[in-house]
Amino acid sequence: MGKRPVRLAQTLGTLLRSRGLEGRLSEYRIHGQWEKSVGPGIAAHAQPVAFRGKKLTLSVDSPAWLQQLSLLKPELIEKLNKNLGGKVVSDITLRIGEVVREGKPPREQEPARAELGPEDREKIEQYLKTIYDPEVRTAVRRVMEKDFGRKKAEKKREK
Numbered sequence: 001m002g003k004r005p006v007r008l009a010q011t012l013g014t015l016l017r018s019r020g021l022e023g024r025l026s027e028y029r030i031h032g033q034w035e036k037s038v039g040p041g042i043a044a045h046a047q048p049v050a051f052r053g054k055k056l057t058l059s060v061d062s063p064a065w066l067q068q069l070s071l072l073k074p075e076l077i078e079k080l081n082k083n084l085g086g087k088v089v090s091d092i093t094l095r096i097g098e099v100v101r102e103g104k105p106p107r108e109q110e111p112a113r114a115e116l117g118p119e120d121r122e123k124i125e126q127y128l129k130t131i132y133d134p135e136v137r138t139a140v141r142r143v144m145e146k147d148f149g150r151k152k153a154e155k156k157r158e159k
Helices: 008-018 022-038 063-071 073-084 118-128 134-158
Strands: 046-052 055-060 091-096
Touching: 022 046, 022 073, 055 063, 063 073, 063 091, 073 091, 118 134
Parallel strands: 055 091
Antiparallel strands: 046 055
16 A cells, blocks of 8 residues: 655645744744734734744834734734644734835835816915915925825825
C-alpha cells in the first residue's frame, strides 16, 4: 500500500517550523486576515505592526481608539484566533502610531478637489469684499477655494 496523501498546508507548516519561520508565517497571516477578522471600522483605525511569540502589537491612530480597543482586547483575540484557525494570538499590545490603509491615500495628501467655476469664484469674492487686510483676505480666499472645491468634488462622487 502507498503512503497516505498529506495536505500541502501541513507540509509547509512542518517545513517552516523546522526552519524557525512559523512566527513569520503567523505574522503574514495576521496581516492578511486583519480586516476580515476585526471589520473595516476597526481596521481603519488600527493595524498590526509586530508579532512576537503570541503577542500582537497594534498601531492605533488616536487615544480614543486606543482606549476603545483596550476594552475590546478579548474579543479581538477571539476573532483573530477564529479566523487564523487556532490559538495564534494570546495577547495584544496597543500603541499610538500611524495607520495606513492599503488603497487609501495617506492623511497628509489632500483630498481631490473639483475645479471651481466662475459662479463659485464670484461667490468667494463677494465674501471677501468685507475683509480689508490683504494678507487675511488671501488666506481666507485659499481656505474658501479649498472648501468649495472639496464640496464640489463630494457632490460629484455622490452622483
